Every structure is written in structure tokens, then in C-alpha cells.
Amino acid sequence: xxxxxxxxxxxxxxxxxxxxxxxxxxxxxxxxxxxxxxxxxxxxxxxxxxxxxxxxxxxxxxxxxxxxxxxxxxxxxxxxxxxxxxxxxxxxxxxxxxxxxxxxxxxxxxxxxxxxxxxxxxxxxxxxxxxxxxxxxxxxxxxxxxxxxxxxxxxxxxxxxxxxxxxxx
Ligand SMILES: Cc1cc2nc3c(=O)[nH]c(=O)nc-3n(C[C@H](O)[C@H](O)[C@H](O)COP(=O)(O)OP(=O)(O)OC[C@H]3O[C@@H](n4cnc5c(N)ncnc54)[C@H](O)[C@@H]3O)c2cc1C
Numbered sequence: 023x024x025x026x027x028x029x030x031x032x033x034x035x036x037x038x039x040x041x042x043x044x045x046x047x048x049x050x051x052x053x054x055x056x057x058x059x060x061x062x063x064x065x066x067x068x069x070x071x072x073x074x075x076x077x078x079x080x081x082x083x084x085x086x087x088x089x090x091x092x093x094x095x096x097x098x099x100x101x102x103x104x105x106x107x108x109x110x111x112x113x114x115x116x117x118x119x120x121x122x123x124x125x126x127x128x129x130x131x132x133x134x135x136x137x138x139x140x141x142x143x144x145x146x147x148x149x150x151x152x153x154x155x156x157x158x159x160x161x162x163x164x165x166x167x168x169x170x171x172x173x174x175x176x177x178x179x180x181x182x183x184x185x186x187x188x189x190x191x
Contacts, residue, residue, distance in 0.1 A: 024050055028062035033086040035076040043080060045072025055090045055153040056107040056135065063107065065093045090150040103146035106136025106153065112161075112190055116168055116183040117142065123182060127164055134159040142183065144174050 023029055028050040035043045035051060045051075046069035052058035071089050078085040093104040100122050110128035117124030125145045128136035137149045152159070152171065159171055168186070169179060176182070 026062070030060065033058065034079045034084065035072060035087070036079065043076040045069065045076045051087060053091060053107045054086075054088045059107070061107060063091050065091055067092055067094075088154075090153045092147070092150050100140055101143075102138065102140050103143070104136065104138040105146050105150040106134075108135035110135060110191060112188060114161075114164060114168070115187045115189065116185065118185060119187075125183060127159075127161075127168075129161050129164075132161045134161070134164060142176050142179075145172055145176065148173050 027048070029037055029044040029048050030050045031037055031044050033052045033054075035045050035049060037044050047062065047064045049072055050060050050062045051072070052060050053063070068089070068091050072087075075085055075087055090105055091107055093102075095102050106128065108128070108130055110130050112129045114127045114129065115124050116126070121141075123141040125137060125139035125142040127134045128138070134149075137146050139146045149159075152173075163170065169175065169183070172179075
């Protein structure tokens with residue numbers, strides 16, 4: 023067990039104790055799509071997926087983790103999405119934080135490592151699929167055209183998400 027109470031596992035959710043597997047919030051597991059950096063991520067859908075992968079591996083159907091972390095929640099009638107992983111150096115926001123209608127790129131080392139959105143479906147789901155296919159998006163590509171890579175564009179996206187702002191966390 024690590025200092026924060028999580029348990030290190032490999033990409034098959036195996037611990038260092040024979041025949042013991044860990045998944046969900048407690049698992050410090052390699053994050054697919056983020057260079058297999060290990061992290062303990064507290065998302066409902068990831069815990070659900072870990073349960074399936076651990077069960078397959080326990081049954082000797084060797085299956086590595088290969089999902090992109092995806093968080094969603096609803097607060098006061100607004101739905102929030104987040105996908106990816108990592109500590110950004112810069113966040114580029116398109117749309118309006120005040121009106122809770124935006125999408126954001128989380129950027130590190132010139133690369134988009136994660137995205138979030140409110141009122142901009144299905145952009146974040148699109149990005150999770152994009153990462154799952156092994157593709158990556160650079161800051162330079164975002165600067166050239168922030169909408170260029172998006173496959174399923176939300177309604178009136180060019181008007182609704184024109185406003186650009188940058189946060190340096
Ligand atoms: C307030 C709150 C809101 C959240 N909202 C969201 C959200 O909107 N979207 C989202 O994706 N995620 C959300 N999460 C996170 C999500 O709930 C967790 O990521 C998910 O439940 C983790 O599942 P798990 O099975 O790993 O752990 P848990 O759901 O915590 O299950 C662990 C179980 O083990 C039991 N247990 C503990 N110790 C023992 C023991 N010694 N013996 C036997 N049983 C034991 C516990 O009682 C518990 O039932 C939220 C979490 C909280 C606390």
C-alpha cells in the first residue's frame with residue numbers, strides 16, 4: 023500500500039501479492055493514453071471498468087487496461103465532463119465560464135493532455151475516442167484551429183465557443 027492508501031497494480035490490475043487484484047478508487051494503476059503513468063483516479067466509470075478487467079484477468083483471460091479516464095457529473099442541472107489525465111501548465115477555454123457553456127484544453131509540454139466541458143457535448147467524448155485511437159493533439163494545432171479535430175460538432179459551435187481565454191494554473 024502507498025502512503026496515500028492506494029495500492030500499486032500493473033496494467034492487468036495485479037498487485038505485488040500473488041492472486042490479489044485491485045481496481046477502482048484504491049488502485050494506483052497505469053493510465054492508458056497518458057503514457058501509462060500510474061495514478062489513483064476516483065471516477066465511477068473507471069471503477070466499473072476496472073471491475074470488468076480485474077475479473078477477466080482473474081479468469082485467465084489476459085486483458086490489459088485500455089480505456090481513457092472519463093468523468094461526468096451533474097450539478098444544479100448542468101452536466102460536466104472531463105477526460106484525460108495530468109497536471110496542465112496551461113488551460114485554454116473556449117466559450118463562457120460565466121454562462122457555463124464552454125470547452126477547455128489542458129495543455130502540458132505543447133500537448134493536450136485532457137479536456138473538460140459544460141454544455142458542449144459531445145466534444146469531450148470525441149476527445150476520449152480520439153485519444154483511445156492513439157492520436158494526439160498539439161497546442162500548435164489548437165492555436166491554428168481549435169475546432170479542426172472535432173468530429174461531432176455541437177450546434178452553432180462557431181458562435182457559441184468563439185471567446186478564448188487562458189488560465190495558467
Ligand atoms: C460525494 C461523491 C460524489 C461522487 N460523484 C461522482 C460523479 O459524479 N461521477 C463520478 O464518476 N464519480 C463520482 N464519485 C466517485 C465515485 O463514487 C467513485 O469513484 C466510485 O464509487 C469508486 O468505486 P469503488 O468500487 O472503487 O469504491 P467504493 O464505491 O468506495 O466501494 C468500496 C466498497 O468497499 C466497502 N469496504 C470498505 N472497506 C471494507 C472492508 N474492510 N470490508 C468490506 N468492505 C469494505 C465500502 O463500504 C464500499 O461499499 C463521487 C464520490 C463521492 C464520495
